[in-house]
Amino acid sequence: MRRAPSSIQALLAHYVFKTDMPTPFYHLFIVKELLSRQILPVDIQQLLEEHLEVFSMGCVAPDVQTLSGQSRYDTHFIKLP
Numbered sequence: 001m002r003r004a005p006s007s008i009q010a011l012l013a014h015y016v017f018k019t020d021m022p023t024p025f026y027h028l029f030i031v032k033e034l035l036s037r038q039i040l041p042v043d044i045q046q047l048l049e050e051h052l053e054v055f056s057m058g059c060v061a062p063d064v065q066t067l068s069g070q071s072r073y074d075t076h077f078i079k080l081p
Helices: 006-014 024-037 042-050 052-068
Strands: none
Touching: 024 042, 024 052, 042 052
């Protein structure tokens, strides 16, 4: 898996909360911040803006584990600790 550009890492580090799992609202906040700062390559920025609903849903959909009782492994697309 590729590492996120340092500017994205800085964005996420700036908004750290002291919880085990960020809420869906936090995930949506990061979507808004990420797109408003325009730190992504232009083609990626345009693609995400054109498909904002799908991008937003994808950012919160893995959190279904808290409601469904599924394991984190089953609901996330990457290996998480």
